[in-house]
Structures are given as structure tokens and as C-alpha cells.
Amino acid sequence: MRASSFLNKEVGDCFQKMEYDTDYILCECPLEPLKALVEDLEKVHEVKIAKEPSVCLTMVRAEDSLEKQEFFLGEALTTECELSVDGMSGYGLCLGEDPTRGYCIAFIDALVIGGVSDERIDRFLREQAEAIRERETLDFSRTLSTRVDFKLMEED
Amino acid sequence: MGYVAIKGGEDAIDNASRLVEYERLKSESPPLTIEQVKTQFRAGIDRIMGEGSLYAPEHAALALKQVEGCTLEGAFMLRAYRATLKRSYYSTILDTRSMRVERRISSAFREIPGGQILGPTRDYTVRLLNTDLASETFGSVKSFLEDIDSELQLSDEEAPRSFCKVVDMLKEQGILRPVDEDEEEEKRRVVDVTREAIKFPAPRSAALQMLARAETGGIAALAYSSMRGFGSAHPTIGELRVGHVGVSVRDRRGRSRYIGRIRVTECEIVSKLKQKGKSSVPYMSLGYGLCFGHNETKAIGMGILDRSMRVADEHPANSQEFVLYHTEGIESYGFTNHLKLPHYVTFQSGLDNLRNAMKRRDEEDRNAGAKKPKTMLNTQSQELADASPELL
Structure with missing residues (x-):
């Protein structure tokens, strides 16, 4: 059986590209530069911790491909943190036990949601987005190196 | 007859506990770091997370180290740890169509949009012991990594965020059994088996959740039984994919927040559906498997069992109660091992x-x-x- 109508679609039609949002960048970037950025920002902003970074659980919801039957796949360890920066509240959430990242995400969340414009944050997000994109392209290239075109024996 | 407790032997129990640690350490080999375990025992970590029903790679690595490689006991440890934590969030439904694919194959179709991607697998190589690993050094590791990167041709394509699914193609062609819109509400109810005791017949959501946290060996055994003759399963892998999927939750302000990504294995099993009447239109039906980590045997077995449990037949794999109760690894492990305690x-x-x-x-x-x-x-x-x- 050939997948006629489906295969007529260009490969590109099946790919959807997504822009990175702030949370994606902050969760996927290396920890050290993020920590350095927040330490720098802490010098000029007042921080009050409402909830120290701590671990909790996130129940991961899923659904089957055809009938869309929802079910619970299992839980994922999550770090959460709540704070305020100059009176603006921020929430930090990330997978795993990662208190430093949880704190940093909450800190930047407070500034971004509070509408604070800071070139250091913008530059950091741009640079990290580019680094993530490069890393993902590299990973994808490794994956694509295993793309295969199986042929039927009688085609040889 | 009730249970009667025993007492005494505290010193012996304490010494036994120390002795098992001694067995782990007596060779005075360099202690394994959690990072080493996490990165070099990927399959074991993924299995523990799946069966422990907790996605936490570092903690799974710790468990694997603590129990000297026993995945059953490691999963037990992880479930016990999970029980100490508060559940604060529910994710939005995972979008596996947006999976960052590492591996994607179909046994049903030779050509699939985007192509078949073998990914990291030993499936097509001979299972021979690699004696070179016995003398692996930092130098040999570095050399391998340099080689693999130097030979890499960078793709012109940016990493895609979505691959279409093979199942969509079958759906488009009308080959799959249509979804029964009138299915009883109870059958489609979303149940959390960690919060609600299940009764049989259980809603499909409960079955899928239990299979997702079931023990890999148990799932493989029962799925195999249904293929071998104790059932009527003739499964074909419509699509098997492994990769990372983003997880998002709503924070306290109600905003959707990306919190990270998890590696999952997903499998769609396609099999023929027997029709009762001769005039009925034949269809293919779908069995669905999804689990934490890279665990293809589990996802395939789950897909087969999801399908077989929805077929009325007399074999073990067709019985929801038989399958779900006997593939629950922590319970079967616990019950079997409780036999060692004084009776x-x-x-x-x-x-x-x-x-x-x-x-x-x-x-x-x-x-x-x-x-x-x-x-x-x-x-x-x-x-x-x-x-x-x-x-x-």
C-alpha cells in the first residue's frame, strides 16, 4: 500500500517551526550564564522571596492519537519558586530539582511581566535563542544522518 | 488468619543493611557519579522512570546506583519518593505531533513523510559483545566524539517542530475504525489510578495510565502471548517514534508556561478488526502505547495490549483485569518478595x-x-x- 495522498504533501508541509518563547529559552539554556545574568540584575533590583524554590509534582496529561482519549502518563518532578522584584511578582517553574534555575526564571518572569525593559535581558534571550537553535540544528543533523530509504528487493 | 508481628533482630537487620553496602563498595572501585549513571545507563534510567511513574532522571540515577542496577527495586524507590511530594500542577495535554524526533520508523509503510529515521538504535547490528569497551578511556571517548562530529554534515533544514503522523494518513484514507461518538461516558472518563481505586471494566484512561507505569517485562510477556497464539493479535507498527516533547502548565496567574521537555516513546499499533456480520465493513484498529523515556519494547507491548484488552476473547491478554493487575511491577515485585518475610x-x-x-x-x-x-x-x-x- 502506498500512502498516496499523504505522500503528495511536501516534507516541509509536515514540519511546523515554532519561535522560542522566554520560558523555553530559560528552561533550555545552560545554567551558568543564566545565573550570571540574574546575579547582575540582583544588584539593581530588590527581591523578596514569597516561596523558596522547592520541588513538587506535575501530572503529565496525554492522549491517544486517534480517539483523543485523555489519560495520565505519569508525574514529572518540578521546581517552583515565587518571588517579587521591586514589588512585581514572578513565578518560576522548571522540570527537575533545579532550585537555581527556578529562582532565576521567577526573577526574570517578574521583570518581563512587569514590563521592565532591560537590554541585558533582551541580549541574553537573543544570544541564548541562537545558541539553542544551533544546538538543535546540530542534534537534528545527527538524527537526519540516520534517515533511511528502504527499498524492496525487486527494485534492485 | 491475621498477620502477627515479630520482634527482635535489630542488630542483625542493621548489619545486613551495612553488608549490602559493603558488597557494593568492597572492591574499592571509583564511586560512580550520578552524572555517569544518568548519562551512561540511559535505558535503565528510562525504565525506572517509566515504571516508577516519575520523570526525574537524576533521582532515577540515584535509585539505580543505590540498588546496584535492579530496575524493579529502583522503580520502587522512585515511587516511594514520589509519594512524599505534593502534586501542584497538571500539564496541558502532551502534543506528540510536536515531538522533537530522534527516531521514527514504520513497519507498515516504506515511505512516510519526512522519511524513516533510524535514530540511536542497535536494531540493525549484530548483538556481539564489544570487547573494546573493556579498555575504554577518556581519550577513546574524546576521539569518538571528535570523529562523529567531523563526519557530520550540517542539515540545511532547521530542526522541525512537528512531524506528521502515519496514523493521520490511515485516518484520511478511512482505513481506521471511526471513533465511536456515542461511546458511554463512563468508558471515556478520565481516571487517575493514583487517586481512585479502579473497578473492572475500567475506563480506557485507567488502562492506559496503568500500562504506562507497568513493568516492561510483564507487558512484553503478555503482549507476546497474544501474538504467539493465546489471542488474535496480528500487529503491525504503524509508527514508532522516540523523542522529546515539551511540557507546559498553567501557573498561578493562569498563564501557560513551558517548564521543560521529557523524552517519551510512542507507538501506534495497527491491526485488523474482526467484524461480527458478513456485511460489516472491515476496518483496521489502533492500539496506543506511550511511556516515559526510550523504551520501545514497552511502548510496542502497551499498544498491543491496549488493543487486545478491547477485544472480547478468552485469552489472558484480552482480560483487562488480568493484564493490568499482573503487569503492575511494584505490586508483583512487592508481593513476590514479601514471601521472604517471616510467616x-x-x-x-x-x-x-x-x-x-x-x-x-x-x-x-x-x-x-x-x-x-x-x-x-x-x-x-x-x-x-x-x-x-x-x-x-
């Missing part, structure tokens, strides 16, 4: 009953004046009682 009172009780029954029969025989030869069991039991009365 002195219950065993004594059994012996007492046996001895009393034999005594009654002897008395009946004597009263009846029968001259029956002593049975082997009778003789041995009496000899044992004579020799060691304290045992009985």
Missing part, C-alpha cells in the same frame, strides 16, 4: 490443621478397625513430630 504463625497454623486432619483420620481408621498401610506422608509426619516436636 511463622501462618505456616504453623497450616501445619496444625494438617496434623489435626491426619490425627482425625487415624482415629477414624482405628475406630473402623481398618487395616490400611501407613502412607508415606503419614509416616514422615509422625517421624518428624517424634524427632522435633518443637517444630510442630
Whole structure:
């Protein structure tokens, strides 16, 4: 059986590209530069911790491909943190036990949601987005190196 | 008969616990770091997370190290740890169509949009021991990594965020059984088996959740039974994919927040659906498998069992209760191993009953004046009682 109508679609039609949002960048970037950025920002902003970074659980919801039957796949360890920066509240959430990242995400969340414009944050997000994109392209290239075109024996 | 506790032996128990640590450490080999375990025992970590029902790679690595590589006990550890934590969030439904694919194959179609991607697998190589690993060094690792990167041709394509699914193609062609819109509400109810005791027949959501946290070996055994002859499964892998999927939750302000990504294995099993009437239109049906980590055997087995449990037949793999209760690894592991604990009172009780029954029969025989030869069991039991009365 050939997948006629489906295969007529260009490969590109099946790919959807997504822009990175702030949370994606902050969760996927290396920890050290993020920590350095927040330490720098802490010098000029007042921080009050409402909830120290701590671990909790996130129940991961899923659904089957055809009938869309929802079910619970299992839980994922999550770090959460709540704070305020100059009176603006921020929430930090990330997978795993990662208190430093949880704190940093909450800190930047407070500034971004509070509408604070800071070139250091913008530059950091741009640079990290580019680094993530490069890393993902590299990973994808490794994956694509295993793309295969199986042929039927009688085609040889 | 209730359980009766025992006491005593605290020192011996403490020493036994220290002795098992001694076994782990006595060779004085360099201690494994959690990072080493996490990165070099990927399959074990993924299995523990799946069966422990907790996605936490570092903690799974810690568990694997603590229990010296036993995935069953490691999963037990992770579930116990999970029980100490508060559940604060529910994710939005995972979008596996947006999976960052590492591996994606179909046994049903040779050509699929985007192509078949073998990814990291040993499927197509001979299973021979690699003796080179015995002398692996930092230098050889570095050299391998440099080689693989130097040979890499960078793709012109940016990493895609979505691959279409093969199942969509089958759906488009009308080959798959249409979704029953009138299915009972109870069957489609979303149940959380960690919060609600299930009754059979259980809603499909409960079955899928239990399979997702079930023990890989148990799933493989029952799925295999249905393929081998104790069932009517003739499965084909419509699509098997492995990769990372983003997880998002709503924070306290109600905003959707990306919190990270998890590696999952997803499998869609396609099989023929028997029709009752001759005039009925034949369809293919779908079994669905999804689990934490890279665990293809589990996802495939889950897909097969999801399908078989929805078919009314007499085989073990068709029984929801049989499948779900007996593939629950922590319970089966716990129950099997509880047999090692002292059962002195219950065993004594059994012996007492046996001895009393034999005594009654002897008395009946004597009263009846029968001259029956002593049975082997009778003789041995009496000899044992004579020799060691304290045992009985």
C-alpha cells in the first residue's frame, strides 16, 4: 500500500517551526550564564522571596492519537519558586530539582511581566535563542544522518 | 488468619543493611557519579522512570546506583519518593505531533513523510559483545566524539517542530475504525489510578495510565502471548517514534508556561478488526502505547495490549483485569518478595490443621478397625513430630 495522498504533501508541509518563547529559552539554556545574568540584575533590583524554590509534582496529561482519549502518563518532578522584584511578582517553574534555575526564571518572569525593559535581558534571550537553535540544528543533523530509504528487493 | 508481628533482630537487620553496602563498595572501585549513571545507563534510567511513574532522571540515577542496577527495586524507590511530594500542577495535554524526533520508523509503510529515521538504535547490528569497551578511556571517548562530529554534515533544514503522523494518513484514507461518538461516558472518563481505586471494566484512561507505569517485562510477556497464539493479535507498527516533547502548565496567574521537555516513546499499533456480520465493513484498529523515556519494547507491548484488552476473547491478554493487575511491577515485585518475610504463625497454623486432619483420620481408621498401610506422608509426619516436636 502506498500512502498516496499523504505522500503528495511536501516534507516541509509536515514540519511546523515554532519561535522560542522566554520560558523555553530559560528552561533550555545552560545554567551558568543564566545565573550570571540574574546575579547582575540582583544588584539593581530588590527581591523578596514569597516561596523558596522547592520541588513538587506535575501530572503529565496525554492522549491517544486517534480517539483523543485523555489519560495520565505519569508525574514529572518540578521546581517552583515565587518571588517579587521591586514589588512585581514572578513565578518560576522548571522540570527537575533545579532550585537555581527556578529562582532565576521567577526573577526574570517578574521583570518581563512587569514590563521592565532591560537590554541585558533582551541580549541574553537573543544570544541564548541562537545558541539553542544551533544546538538543535546540530542534534537534528545527527538524527537526519540516520534517515533511511528502504527499498524492496525487486527494485534492485 | 491475621498477620502477627515479630520482634527482635535489630542488630542483625542493621548489619545486613551495612553488608549490602559493603558488597557494593568492597572492591574499592571509583564511586560512580550520578552524572555517569544518568548519562551512561540511559535505558535503565528510562525504565525506572517509566515504571516508577516519575520523570526525574537524576533521582532515577540515584535509585539505580543505590540498588546496584535492579530496575524493579529502583522503580520502587522512585515511587516511594514520589509519594512524599505534593502534586501542584497538571500539564496541558502532551502534543506528540510536536515531538522533537530522534527516531521514527514504520513497519507498515516504506515511505512516510519526512522519511524513516533510524535514530540511536542497535536494531540493525549484530548483538556481539564489544570487547573494546573493556579498555575504554577518556581519550577513546574524546576521539569518538571528535570523529562523529567531523563526519557530520550540517542539515540545511532547521530542526522541525512537528512531524506528521502515519496514523493521520490511515485516518484520511478511512482505513481506521471511526471513533465511536456515542461511546458511554463512563468508558471515556478520565481516571487517575493514583487517586481512585479502579473497578473492572475500567475506563480506557485507567488502562492506559496503568500500562504506562507497568513493568516492561510483564507487558512484553503478555503482549507476546497474544501474538504467539493465546489471542488474535496480528500487529503491525504503524509508527514508532522516540523523542522529546515539551511540557507546559498553567501557573498561578493562569498563564501557560513551558517548564521543560521529557523524552517519551510512542507507538501506534495497527491491526485488523474482526467484524461480527458478513456485511460489516472491515476496518483496521489502533492500539496506543506511550511511556516515559526510550523504551520501545514497552511502548510496542502497551499498544498491543491496549488493543487486545478491547477485544472480547478468552485469552489472558484480552482480560483487562488480568493484564493490568499482573503487569503492575511494584505490586508483583512487592508481593513476590514479601514471601521472604517471616510467616511463622501462618505456616504453623497450616501445619496444625494438617496434623489435626491426619490425627482425625487415624482415629477414624482405628475406630473402623481398618487395616490400611501407613502412607508415606503419614509416616514422615509422625517421624518428624517424634524427632522435633518443637517444630510442630
